[in-house]
Amino acid sequence: MSFGRPPTFSNFQVLPPERGSFPLDHDGECTAAMREYLACLKAHQNNNGACRHLSKAYLACRMEKCVDVLTLVS
Numbered sequence: 001m002s003f004g005r006p007p008t009f010s011n012f013q014v015l016p017p018e019r020g021s022f023p024l025d026h027d028g029e030c031t032a033a034m035r036e037y038l039a040c041l042k043a044h045q046n047n048n049g050a051c052r053h054l055s056k057a058y059l060a061c062r063m064e065k066c067v068d069v070l071t072l073v074s
Contacts, residue, residue, distance in 0.1 A: 029063040
């Protein structure tokens with residue numbers, strides 16, 4: 001019995017994305033923002049609500065750098 005899935009589902013193969021979903025920060029361009037965020041988490045007993053603005057700044061930095069990398073590759 002298949003219990004809710006098609007019987008041919010076992011033949012399905014998962015493939016990773018070609019270029020990765022989010023390039024790593026090999027050059028450390030956003031390290032300062034990351035360290036600020038981690039220090040804030042440590043100071044607030046891992047309460048991410050108090051550090052949300054720093055998380056947003058870090059992700060904005062990563063997105064900006066990611067877009068730069070992806071435009072160079074294409």
